[in-house]
Amino acid sequence: MVRRGSRLGIAAGVTALAGALVAAPVVTLPASGQTAPAVTDYTLDIDPTARGPEIADEMYGIFYEDINRAADGGLYAELVQNRSFEYDRVDNPAYTPLTAWTTTAVAGGAGSAEVVGDAGRLHERNRHYLKLSLDNPAGGAYGVTNSGYNTGIAVEGGERYDFSVWARTDAGSTPLTVRLADGTGELTARPLRLDVRGAEWAEYTGTFTATGDSTTARLTVAGGGSGTLALDMVSLFPRDTFANRPNGMRKDLAEKIAALDPGFLRFPGGCLVNTGSHYGYEAPNWERARSYQWKDTIGPVEQRATNANFWGYNQSYGLGYFEYFQFAEDIGAMPVPVVPALVTGCGQNRATDDPELLRRHIQDTLDLIEFANGPVTSEWGAKRAEMGHPEPFGLTHLAVGNEENLPDAFFERFRQFRAAIEAEYPGVTVISNSGPDDSGSTFDRAWELNRAADVDMVDEHYYNSPQWFLENNNRYDSYDRNGPRVFLGEYASQGNRFGNALAEAAYMTGLERNADVVRMASYAPLLANEDYVQWQPDMIWFNNHESWGTANYEVQKLFMNNVGDRVVPSEASPTPVVNGPITGAIGLSTWNTSAAYDDVTVTSADGEVLLRDDFSGGDAQWTHATGAGSWSVQDGAYVQSDAGATNTMVTAGQASWSDYDLHVKATKRAGQEGFLVAFGVRDTRNYYWWNLGGWNNTRSAVEEATDGAKQTLVEDGTRIETGREYDIRVEVRGRQVTLFLDGERWGGFTDDKVAEPFRQVVTRDERTGELVVKVVNAQDAAARTRIDLGDDVRVAPVARLTTLQGDPEATNTAGSRPIRPVTSRLHSIGSTFTHTFPAHSVTFLRVRTVPAR
Template sequence: MIRYCQLTTFVIGSIFFSANTFSQTKNISPAGSRMISSDIFGLFFEDINYAADGGLYAELVQNRSFEYSPTDNKQWQALSFWEYITPGFSYGSLQIETNTPVHPNNPHYAVLNSEHVGTVPQQNNGQPLPSSITTGRPGVGIKNPGFGNIITKKGERFHVAFFAKQLSVQPVDLFVSLQDPKGNILAEQKLTIDKKEWNKYTATLSVTAGHDSTQVVLLATSKGKIALDVISVFPEHTFKNRPNGLRADLAQLLADMKPSFIRFPGGCLVHGDGLGNMYRWKTTIGPIEQRTEQKNIWGYHQTVGLGYYEYFQFCEDIGAKPLPVLPAAVSCQNSGGTWRIGGTGQRAIPLEEMQEYIQEVLDLIEWANGPVTSTWGAKRAAAGHPAPFNLQYVGIGNEDKITPEFEQRFTMINNAVKAKYPNIILVGTSGPFHSGEDFEKGWAVANQLKVDVIDEHYYVQPEWLISNQYRYDKYNRNASKVYLGEYASWGNKLYNAIAEGLYMTGLERNGDVVSMASYAPLLAKDQFTQWKTDMIFFSNSTYYLTPNYYVQKLFSTNAGDHYVDKVIVKNNADSLQAGSCVYDSKTGDIILKLVNAGKQARQFQLNLAAFKKTASVATVTQLSGDADAENSFRSANAVAPVTSTINVSKKFNYESPAMSLTVIRIKTK
């Protein structure tokens, strides 16, 4: 029997009933309402499906630091995605060295030796040569195609930065350019490498003609030898124009959802493929040349250019609370691919190293919240953010196998954090499924330790969501709160999204128990997708939004802080019909969500008697269509919500179309 119905009753304290989690009422709340979490709908970001490098992170150069290796991908090595070029019949050499790196955390760099710079001939025996030979400038260099292809448009500007040092007696002239595949120069700038120690060089390139397969080229045009590393190209326009920033269009899509929080950086990425691959937050802050790159558990590479500072900055930029998730001092139980044989590859940090690891967790809180006079607060300030980030939530663990080793280490971390930072809300874990051994053991640990919030995960068929829409009605109101950190139905058709919307009405109804929820995964790159259900699909040039995205956005942009019963009257015996009514005390708006997951229209009776004065006209936003409809790159708007207005009264009926989510927003006077 699942133990979430049998938890011992206890009171966590006032933390969930403070301004941190529940809004303070500004307007008079309606009769019969109850407070629910104001943080209920947020986002979960994991670097899966090339969501970070090559995706949300706006860096255009792939393998910018020459740190790719067969550990990331068996076909990769330090020069992967770089091509050695010698236009104009020039010659020289290219090699990777590790003797004197820019920083020990970034050990590999390229050494480019320009031995002879030739000329570009126009004819051979009197016959014209092809443009691929006659175009461009002679020299010895390297070029990079980016993550698949780099899109440039006329008039765009790009910021280039790289580290270099002069290894030869004489300085070396180096042209940095953007070129098309034929070598036509779209933008360029000349620099002279004349420092004997590592030096950062920068340039700004203005594109005179765009191309959909632009390449980054560094070309030595004089004799000499130089070392190169951390070759970076960013569009000038990133989200909020942040340096080392985010791809503007994708970041804006997330901002438009108005999430109350963002959980990051994963997922399975957090506890990693073995202890050496765990995501350690301290190696992801500071200058990018000092960060420690490593393999991605999903089969590629992570530069951690999108690191903890950037995650926290993005949360602040869009008004979302940060929810960093740290390993619970154990690696993923599927380390080494043991999921294929059903074994456990979980490894635990030795107990003699636990105090050092616990300090790492405590240091994160100081880094986020400490004054500039503190050790880690000073590091935050040095990065450009003297004000605290006001961290409230910290997650410990992700879908871990609830072993004795896990339980012992989680308990040590929990007790240490609560002793030093009692107001931090800790989020535990209950394994990867909605039931079963790890689920029960995870809840038992939460019950024993009185963990603030426990993170539930499940990916299911849409029918499961419909059948279990009353799941949280049965939960103990005085036990740990629930964070539904990862959930989705298996698919991106409208039916999947509507089933999710139906289930979400149950999350709102139980918003006093379910304090947070986030769909997963968030982003998936075209042709690099490892997970078959995602919210946003993108390429280097465009994106499309799934019906699932629209459902999540309709809930997150229409959240409330009070749930109001007895407003929506429906056939309770009909599992394909669901609804919720919330009240937003900040705006005074009544928000009705009506879901019909069936093939015929359904009637809802709506009674606004709990509200003293209501407007006579309401805004209606509706997502509806064929159950099998879905969006794609070719038909990005095949399924999209439509907004209109209707007349309303204290009591009125509403006919909900087949396969639909309808949001009715009514102002009070």
Template sequence: MENTVNPHFARVTVNSSTDFTITNEGFRGMGIKEGQSYAFSVWARREDGTSGTLRVDIVSKEGKILGSSEIQIAGKEWKNYSVNLASKGTDAKASVSLVFKGKGVTDVDMISLFPQDTWKQRPGGLRKDLVQLLADMKPGFVRFPGGCIVEGFGLDTRYQWKKTVGDINQREMIKNRWNDEFKHRPAPDYYQTFGLGFYEYFQLAEDIGAAPLPILNCGMACQFNSAEVVPLNELDPYLQDALDLIEFANGSAQSKWGKVRAEMGHPESFNLKYLGIGNEQWGPQYIDRYKIFADAIHARYPEIKLVSSAGPTADGELFNFASNELKELKADIVDEHYYQKPEWFLSNAGRYDSYDRNGPRIFAGEYAAQSVATVSPENKNNWLCAMSEAAFMTGLERNADVVYMASYAPLFAHTDGWQWTPDLIWFDNLSSFGTPNYYVQKLFSVNKGTRIVSLLSNSHAVEGENGLFASAVIDDQSHELILKLVNTNQQTTNVELEVKGSLKRNGQARVWKMNAQPDAVNSLENPQAIAPKESTLAVSGNKLALVLDKQSFSVVRIPLK
């Protein structure tokens, strides 16, 4: 039976005794490491039912064979064939060659090579070093599959979660909306095969102890592109996708979509609590559609918290309209985005001090300081940007009663395949590194408290006075006071703190510091040029003297009685 979802395959006809070779070069090459084992698989058949030999070679960029094995293809029916290949060398730009030996007609499809050493050793799983960087952050949630990818250039290329679950070979490939989005870095070979789909995203969130936050299309394509919308009276399929997704995530293994999840290997619920309706949409068209989604979802699943959109900017007419409308609708969580210059982040550290405590919770869903300008390919993940984000985040933490969630974006970028910068984590085919921004995010994430406490200077929050920004929390589990302090000054600053409450007698505070020149960056060659340096500090009584290096970010964990 032919595959109606993915009807295309390669037919190779060999009419002579000369071998014929086809090559899969991967996406910007394949990273192969010496001594590692790689799982090759292919769906194949022989047109006349005979048997034929297929040799599989891992080939270096220079043409050297790093690993090889043979498979016997037999019969007219499609079958999955697999073999493991051990690599005799390392190459960042390797490829896989299929050598068809002898006469005959062979059909092949779903050609795949995966390292066996994946995250949790799952076949066809995620790249271990990239997931480890995420896990080390101890994130509270994972937002997936992204933002604009949900919308699509047009609705025909929107992200449809149902097409990303089930058997890999039944997941329909589509063009990626970033394929030709940016003229300065076109990527005509960029497609979505959905080997990484919603099941894998849920699994990833569970693996690293994070809450899943899926984002769904609300019947609107990207308003910067086609701005295509579904009429309100034709939204039912989109609404059903949302309701079915909740069943897929949380439903019993006997329910229609819970059964799909169970058959994929996860009979237990994924414990979904949050669901995003649209990404970065704006205007009355969005509000009208959000109302319909909210009514339908809350009627059946009142426990699910919905994330709504305040639009693509942090202020202005569109933002104000969305914020006011969503407040009137008593929205659960409103997603605000800001890609701005470092100066904006410094001047907006107090942004949420005056937000209505009775209004919707805020999700700072996408933000990153732009060293040059928004969308500029010249943006860098430099220390000035990271430090300004740290200053801004002290305001997020200080207002944690309003700001419910926050996430830097974008998350990952390939050094050869990026289109947008800055990005939190960079990688090539063999290695990866966290930016200074990554380490700022990590220091906040792994040093969360259980309650906020006031940190005042002259009866005011420390948010830019004398170039200093700060926040404070208490961790009731470890009995520690945790301070985050940013010194944006060009000189070292001495700070004396008086703690209302007793510090542990003869205690040792743990201190992490980051500082560098404003334009300094990390790289593959020097991945920790800017990274936290840990030290200790003796404390006693209720006073604490700190020396804040120039243009620095510090985290201090102080033991309490």
């Protein structure tokens, strides 16, 4: 999940990344400076008698990763946070074993609390438990109170909630009082009275019935009498889970996911799969932390590990591989697990050189397939049956690895995984990947290796600007029809505004048109708890008591509920757009770096000097565009001295400049990265910059920012040395840019792609006999469209319409849902008819046809 659009690498922190990825509206057309007409005319020719590519049943699915508290505090319905006292500072500096807990004296009770990890623990993988030393000979009780997630534990009046705890006592018998109260202390359910007996661990259970609604409830567990009381696995579960599963899913979130009608479920990640804990693949002490391994996540929940999540918090594994398979089955989705290839991705670059560890992980993967598909007489099939599912889950696809940055090292290991799997399970498709970006050296090398090895399917990931999605609708038109198929496992534009969703919708028409190449696709990430965000945008947002689908969710749902069985060939006229030359001022910036700039010169193509500054007279020609950083003239150079500041851009010149050469000298003084030299600067959100030594000085690229969202136009592996002066020249001619570093041509590009706002695809629904005409109009103008179905079909006079329409800046929130589908009917249509698609809209038009007689 390395996201494009931010220059911050993983080492810079996922919190900063979340703030850097801002939403961006779709670029409206025609070109800047022109007034959009009220209506633009189009034609759409459809050939209902022709047969395009077949669309796979699993064309669209969901990608689930435990990010943004998607599991604990999210889809996993457990209401108690840190239920087994496993939080630790080694996993997160803010954690203690009693995070989310406070000690509580009830009715004058007394005692002390300590989290210990001695030999008396509940299970070897359940590493800690709570030891309460009680001193209540005259009454009262002492214990702990849990605050849940967000504002507290959410309960609904009249609903039942199942409590459980594992406990033991050295007092022979210890009375246990369990209370649910809201933030004011008012009870929200009648207290439970339990009696803990004996020195051996045992599970104690009870059920609350909530007497009212609360989003701020607290759960208190307190022991009376004297002696030592040990507690572990303190749990509170809503009885009403999705599909009524014990240890199941939060109903409202699961229902929103199920409503998408996904064809597949990819799980459990993502970056957490191949990066594991802070210790890497195997901790020096494996009990403290280890990478994500499926065997840790099955069996009785009290015997499962709790592990450090790559995204900065702990995951309990209460939502484990059995629950993932079961959830996929419940929503009718094909399960697609992802296993680590022992090569890191997501901003890290390591590969294991331990052959025994690699062999063990390959065997673990074979065991996983047996767990999913094996008979009850097999070792792992028997474990599945013990968990309540004797029938096989029917696993057919499995992915090895995720976003590896070392393609050769990854592929060496991938070959070994694939060979072992195909030898034992030839019916399972083994999915490879192409790294973290849509292009670049890693992407190219990975695809070269995948093609040469005749891999069945390659997982592509990219997170780009809305502009990129509008410009690259034809990305898969040129892919080899005889090569590996594409699994687009992660993609999104950089925001949850309707404008972002429109750009994604336009792009999805290209995915469907190329359904013979793109067999599977999933937006990512899926879920985000609004109070625990590591990354955005996300498809579904929630807190502890409500959830809401974004505009992106509505687009995904519309496409996923109306896929069709086969593409029907169609062709639409393009939008009349004229791309003028690249125009704009110039800029200098830094990112987590201190740098000095000198001898800035801008000359027109015919040699006229437009700007010259050697900073001998101060910095009067420069404007602080962002206000960030600390700029001053020092020793005849313009210096940004704050090595911790990000995007410190200063600008000079005119927004009307075109066809010019920018020449500047730059020296890195300190920090993590290099230089940012901007050109074509129209404002603080629209510009190009040459990012030399970006991404923690691992590569260099030219990025285009459109309304704040970025896309990469050209890149290589150039790194920047501290203390060395670099000679930088940018030559802009029309829409062609050539870049020179120290007198040598570094690279260039021609930015001539059109952000086409009018896109369409047509599919046939064999069950209903309908053509599904899918049209995206991502511009200010309405699209008056003449639709021609030809003379070889008869058309029913009434068609069904579903439309998403709104302001491109609109966002769905907990309290407002401006982007939602509107259904209607279109009357009096025939083989040729005209329909006007509203500005900023996605329209699905279902037309029933039969062959003409």
